[in-house]
Amino acid sequence: MDENAARGPWREAWSVFRRNYAALIGLAILGLVLTVAIAGPWIYPVDPFDIVAAPKTAPGEDADAILGTDYLGRDMLAGLVRGGRPTLMVGFFAAMIATGIGITMGALGGYYGGKVDAVLGRITEFFQVLPALLFAMVLVMLFTPSIVTVTFAIGFVAWTSMARLTRAEFLRIRQLEYVRAARAIGSSDSRIIWGVILPNALPPIIVAATLATGTAILFEAGLSFLGLSDPNVMSWGMMIGSNRNYLREMWWAVTFPGVCIFLTVLAISLVGDGLNDAFNPRLRTR
Amino acid sequence: MGALLEIENLQVEFDTWEGRVRVLDGVSLSVNAGETLGIVGESGCGKSMTALAIMGLVPRPAGHVTGGSVRFDGEDLLKANEARLREVRGHRIAMIFQEPMTSLNPVFTVGDQVAEAARLHLGLTAAQARRRTIEMLKAVHIPEAERRIDEYPHQFSGGMRQRVMIAMALVCEPQVLIADEPTTALDVTVQAQIFDLLQELRDTRGTAIVLITHDMGAIAEMADRVVVMYAGRKVEEGAVERILGEPAHPYTRGLLACRPQLKLGPGAVRTALQEIPGVVPPLHLLGRGCAFAERCGEAMPRCREQFPGESEVGPGHRASCWLLEAPEGRRAA
Amino acid sequence: MSDALLRVDDLKVHFPLRKRSLFAAPQTVRAVDGVSFSVRRGSTFGIVGESGSGKTTTALAIMRLVDITAGQVDLAGETFSALQGEQLRTARRRMQIIFQDPYSSLNPRMRAGAIVKEPMQRMAIGTDAERDERVRSLFEQVGLRADQAQLFPHQFSGGQRQRIGIARALATKPELVVCDEPVSALDVAIQAQILNLLGSLQKQFGLTYLFISHDLGVVQYLCDEVAVMYLGRIVEYSTREALFENPLHPYTWALLSAVPRMGRRRKGGEEGRNSRLRLEGDPPSPINPPPGCRFSARCPFAEERCRTEEPLLREIRPGQRVACHLVRDDGTVPHRPAVL
Numbered sequence: 001m002d003e004n005a006a007r008g009p010w011r012e013a014w015s016v017f018r019r020n021y022a023a024l025i026g027l028a029i030l031g032l033v034l035t036v037a038i039a040g041p042w043i044y045p046v047d048p049f050d051i052v053a054a055p056k057t058a059p060g061e062d063a064d065a066i067l068g069t070d071y072l073g074r075d076m077l078a079g080l081v082r083g084g085r086p087t088l089m090v091g092f093f094a095a096m097i098a099t100g101i102g103i104t105m106g107a108l109g110g111y112y113g114g115k116v117d118a119v120l121g122r123i124t125e126f127f128q129v130l131p132a133l134l135f136a137m138v139l140v141m142l143f144t145p146s147i148v149t150v151t152f153a154i155g156f157v158a159w160t161s162m163a164r165l166t167r168a169e170f171l172r173i174r175q176l177e178y179v180r181a182a183r184a185i186g187s188s189d190s191r192i193i194w195g196v197i198l199p200n201a202l203p204p205i206i207v208a209a210t211l212a213t214g215t216a217i218l219f220e221a222g223l224s225f226l227g228l229s230d231p232n233v234m235s236w237g238m239m240i241g242s243n244r245n246y247l248r249e250m251w252w253a254v255t256f257p258g259v260c261i262f263l264t265v266l267a268i269s270l271v272g273d274g275l276n277d278a279f280n281p282r283l284r285t286r
Numbered sequence: 287m288g289a290l291l292e293i294e295n296l297q298v299e300f301d302t303w304e305g306r307v308r309v310l311d312g313v314s315l316s317v318n319a320g321e322t323l324g325i326v327g328e329s330g331c332g333k334s335m336t337a338l339a340i341m342g343l344v345p346r347p348a349g350h351v352t353g354g355s356v357r358f359d360g361e362d363l364l365k366a367n368e369a370r371l372r373e374v375r376g377h378r379i380a381m382i383f384q385e386p387m388t389s390l391n392p393v394f395t396v397g398d399q400v401a402e403a404a405r406l407h408l409g410l411t412a413a414q415a416r417r418r419t420i421e422m423l424k425a426v427h428i429p430e431a432e433r434r435i436d437e438y439p440h441q442f443s444g445g446m447r448q449r450v451m452i453a454m455a456l457v458c459e460p461q462v463l464i465a466d467e468p469t470t471a472l473d474v475t476v477q478a479q480i481f482d483l484l485q486e487l488r489d490t491r492g493t494a495i496v497l498i499t500h501d502m503g504a505i506a507e508m509a510d511r512v513v514v515m516y517a518g519r520k521v522e523e524g525a526v527e528r529i530l531g532e533p534a535h536p537y538t539r540g541l542l543a544c545r546p547q548l549k550l551g552p553g554a555v556r557t558a559l560q561e562i563p564g565v566v567p568p569l570h571l572l573g574r575g576c577a578f579a580e581r582c583g584e585a586m587p588r589c590r591e592q593f594p595g596e597s598e599v600g601p602g603h604r605a606s607c608w609l610l611e612a613p614e615g616r617r618a619a
Numbered sequence: 620m621s622d623a624l625l626r627v628d629d630l631k632v633h634f635p636l637r638k639r640s641l642f643a644a645p646q647t648v649r650a651v652d653g654v655s656f657s658v659r660r661g662s663t664f665g666i667v668g669e670s671g672s673g674k675t676t677t678a679l680a681i682m683r684l685v686d687i688t689a690g691q692v693d694l695a696g697e698t699f700s701a702l703q704g705e706q707l708r709t710a711r712r713r714m715q716i717i718f719q720d721p722y723s724s725l726n727p728r729m730r731a732g733a734i735v736k737e738p739m740q741r742m743a744i745g746t747d748a749e750r751d752e753r754v755r756s757l758f759e760q761v762g763l764r765a766d767q768a769q770l771f772p773h774q775f776s777g778g779q780r781q782r783i784g785i786a787r788a789l790a791t792k793p794e795l796v797v798c799d800e801p802v803s804a805l806d807v808a809i810q811a812q813i814l815n816l817l818g819s820l821q822k823q824f825g826l827t828y829l830f831i832s833h834d835l836g837v838v839q840y841l842c843d844e845v846a847v848m849y850l851g852r853i854v855e856y857s858t859r860e861a862l863f864e865n866p867l868h869p870y871t872w873a874l875l876s877a878v879p880r881m882g883r884r885r886k887g888g889e890e891g892r893n894s895r896l897r898l899e900g901d902p903p904s905p906i907n908p909p910p911g912c913r914f915s916a917r918c919p920f921a922e923e924r925c926r927t928e929e930p931l932l933r934e935i936r937p938g939q940r941v942a943c944h945l946v947r948d949d950g951t952v953p954h955r956p957a958v959l
Contacts, residue, residue: 009728151895177724180684181787184716185738186708199728330807380707430898474833475898482897502808503879506723544811546840548878552864559840561811565776601736 011205013048014279023274029267033260037084046078048234068252076256081258083236087264090151090235091217097155098216102162103198108149109163110112110170117167125159128160133222140228154219158212165208169201195201203279210272214265221261236261290494291379291462292360297353298332298339302383304406304570311518312354317462322488322495324509324526325540326502330566331515333498337464339364340496341373341381377407380455384467386447386579390439396423400454407458422453426483446475449483450573451616456487464496469504481508502545506530511602514538517577519593524603532604536582537562559571576608584609624827625681625795627659631691632680636906645702649905650676652851653690655932658844659794663828664819665842665859667835667874671905672848674831675719678797681829682716683707694795705862712742712791719800721780725772731783732758732768738790760823762816778809785816789824797829802837814841835878839863844938847871850913850948851905858938867941867952869918898955912944920945920954 018021046052051073054065059068059076067076109120139153173179175199182196223229224237225244236257243253298310298480299598303495310332310496325333338344340356342363356363358379363371375381383389391399399421401415410418415434423431439447447581448468453461465484485508488495497508505512505526510530514522515536522535564581575590576582582589588608597610632651635851638644650726651673663815668674679685681692683699692700694714702710715738718724725734755765761782772780781801789795797815802810813838821828832838838859840846845862847855847870853867866872876896908919909916915925924944932942935950946952 008730009773120646177718180679180725180728181784182737183684184682184711184870185787185791186711186741188708191741196726200726223786277811328808474835475669475873475877477767477879478895479897482895483881501879507879541807544808546811546814546834546836548836548839548875550863550875557621559811559815561815562703563809563812565778565809615819 015052017274017278020274022270026267026270040081048078048082068149071246079239084237086233089211090220093151094154094216095213098158102159103166105168110167124163132157152215173197207276214268288477290319291317292357295354299350301348311349315513320492321510324505325498327515332518340411375512377458379462380460381464382451382455396450422457426453464495466498522605528603533600535607537578601611622660622793624660626693628691631653631688633688649851663841665830665838665845668848674848678799678831686688715788715793716797717784717788717801721777741896761786766808799831808915853941856940861939867946868943872896
């Protein structure tokens with residue numbers, strides 16, 4: 001019975017989170033990536049589509065292109081600096097879309113059960129067995145590649161695990177007594193779903209959404225690699241992809257963007273793990 | 287030393303968010319062969335932790351046994367290594383738990399689980415273990431034991447599962463059975479059956495029983511001697527008639543008075559409920575004084591400053607309370 | 620009775636079970652199978668039983684938190700069981716419930732004050748300022764401090780959480796409060812505090828309680844009338860005095876006999892076993908109740924008639940009703956063991 005502060009569940013989670021060194025490192029890396037993505041273009045205003053030096057220049061050979069150039073002679077460093085923004089944006093918004101669809105499907109199915117759950121469940125299964133990357137490719141092709149279509153396509157294929165998770169949480173929470181208490185005081189179904197159960201179901205959903213961001217980034221990299229992303233936007237995946245015929249000669253075309261993707265996804269995973277531990281009620285004192 | 291199990295000055299500490307907390311602070315008690323010792327107290331008083339400490343099951347890494355000794359038949363279990371403890375557990379000292387729903391492994395048959403203990407400790411062959419298991423299941427009055435031995439826990443009701451637990455615990459004829467709130471999760475009629483069973487087994491096998499409970503009524507019916515615990519310490523101990531009839535410690539008196547007592551027969555009068563105000567203090571906030579002082583109607587300034595030593599109230603009856611100290615400062619060891 | 624606040628008439632709650640195979644006959648759980656009683660305004664009515672008795676389901680059905688299969692529930696003359704939608708939501712303010720488990724009956728993400736305020740918000744009672752004032756006053760009445768309103772449930776002990784639950788139940792000034800085993804999950808010393816609190820609140824606000832419990836000692840302390848339930852039916856329904864001075868049903872005797880009591884040392888051996896009325900086996904499940912008296916399978920006194928003909932609840936004398944063939948019309952129970 002600690003009266004020191006009205007420590008809500010979020011504050012408590014934060015205090016556990018900040019003791020987790022791995023999670024803090026992840027957060028720091030993310031912060032770095034974000035800073036470069038936002039402020040980079042001001043500091044290093046080279047257009048990644050400009051040709052600055054001879055094609056296929058290795059890093060360190062030419063002063064105009066410290067990290068080398070790609071197969072057309074475009075600056076690698078500029079690409080890295082500019083590439084963060086679309087990567088992160090696609091990752092974030094696609095995860096948001098997936099979460100939005102997934103929560104709705106899972107919440108309604110988990111709360112109402114019966115026929116509603118059966119129908120929503122079949123829809124979820126249908127999307128689940130679709131080969132995700134292929135389906136995303138098809139969607140992008142259908143609607144012409146642009147950053148918006150890529151985002152929606154990824155969001156549209158990645159929602160099924162969120163739906164399953166949400167549904168499981170709803171099934172668990174729905175039978176707790178405080179839900180019954182909410183009904184006893186006159187709450188409507190929609191109030192119970194969105195106002196009572198969902199806030200309590202959020203912790204694993206937040207963790208899953210965080211990890212989904214990482215997955216979305218990898219998806220985007222994959223789509224870009226296959227040439228299915230917005231041709232006007234230089235993302236890290238595109239950097240690897242556009243040089244795909246020359247990868248054996250140009251190690252730097254894979255390594256630098258690859259490391260960036262790897263670090264970003266790693267950072268997201270570390271933060272996601274940290275959130276998972278932070279929300280885990282086992283660690284909370286009763 | 288006639289006692290079968292002798293605990294002296296047991297200290298257990300836990301690492302928590304609030305730092306190192308002492309959950310057991312110098313608890314001493316003893317169990318004689320064939321007797322039933324009741325340990326009574328509310329949640330958090332440390333009674334379950336005492337049982338776990340005896341069995342060497344204090345949860346790690348957060349829990350630490352930081353002092354005292356647990357002598358079983360002369361041997362200090364706290365100093366024993368894991369291998370020796372495994373020999374003792376289940377064989378010489380057995381334990382049954384509160385939740386029969388979760389204490390049995392759902393993927394093994396009931397027979398497997400009872401037989402496992404027999405094969406582990408008694409070195410029986412599979413066939414011998416099976417015979418012994420059927421014997422035990424019959425001893426705990428499970429009907430159609432020969433058939434039910436191959437059933438799974440979910441096919442048994444709560445009361446039946448608790449009987450299976452008892453069978454598992456007694457299959458190796460232990461000298462001590464520790465029962466940690468064995469009936470709290472059960473219906474009252476089933477509870478009565480389980481107490482009957484424990485009593486019958488005690489009468490026929492001479493097993494000593496340590497009955498841990500918060501129910502004074504169960505203590506009244508089953509125990510020979512009683513230990514009352516509060517906030518990690520023992521506050522009173524004695525024969526059950528004395529504890530119930532002439533409780534010395536204010537907490538014991540409070541526990542007895544606050545329970546609505548069932549009265550039957552004509553002219554049955556409603557007994558008033560006397561409450562103990564306040565709540566058990568959080569263990570990390572305990573000072574040097576008596577932990578009960580805050581809630582005690584008779585607390586003196588001295589109570590908050592120093593924890594009272596044990597005073598002798600009667601033969602075999604001791605309590606730790608400054609109110610019992612005679613003005614001359616008489617104190618028994 | 621004109622001063623009956625709650626009247627329950629032949630209440631039935633049946634749950635269909637999933638069929639075990641495509642061809643098996645559908646089974647139903649008859650959790651509550653024809654329960655009738657009435658509660659006087661200002662009194663406390665106790666329902667006692669073990670697992671499978673249907674006592675909790677009865678309480679939830681009365682509250683309309685569980686669907687009623689058949690039967691009627693009247694609250695102050697209004698047919699509560701027939702209300703739907705918005706009418707039901709507004710009618711709920713007159714009947715509130717205190718739940719058993721203080722650890723799961725409060726929303727962990729809401730502050731204590733908000734939990735107590737919410738019923739008034741849902742039912743559009745009062746202005747915001749009035750609601751805050753009522754929360755303050757309720758907190759005080761249940762023994763909590765006003766500054767604790769901003770804390771979250773996990774920062775309270777079990778007893779304090781139950782006080783929050785009580786405050787929440789009283790927020791809409793209900794006439795009837797259903798108490799579903801409100802002290803079973805609490806430590807003994809705290810139980811006494813909460814029971815005393817419930818008693819004083821009842822006097823202060825003229826509340827009527829429907830008190831569900833498995834604990835006969837508590838029931839004797841608190842209740843004016845008691846119904847004993849077994850497998851979905853009421854087997855004995857009497858005033859408190861009558862039930863504890865002159866219990867009539869064998870199941871009631873078994874319950875009374877099973878309660879561990881202070882003044883009675885358990886006698887070992889043969890003598891001991893004969894001094895108690897023991898039931899064999901476990902409480903059966905309400906899925907396929909046997910024909911005739913539901914208790915006949917475990918009743919030590921059961922006769923042939925008991926196994927074929929279901930006994931009806933009949934009034935033996937004013938204030939005492941029992942459903943048992945063996946109770947004579949003049950109210951004598953020659954088969955009752957002397958130990959009781």
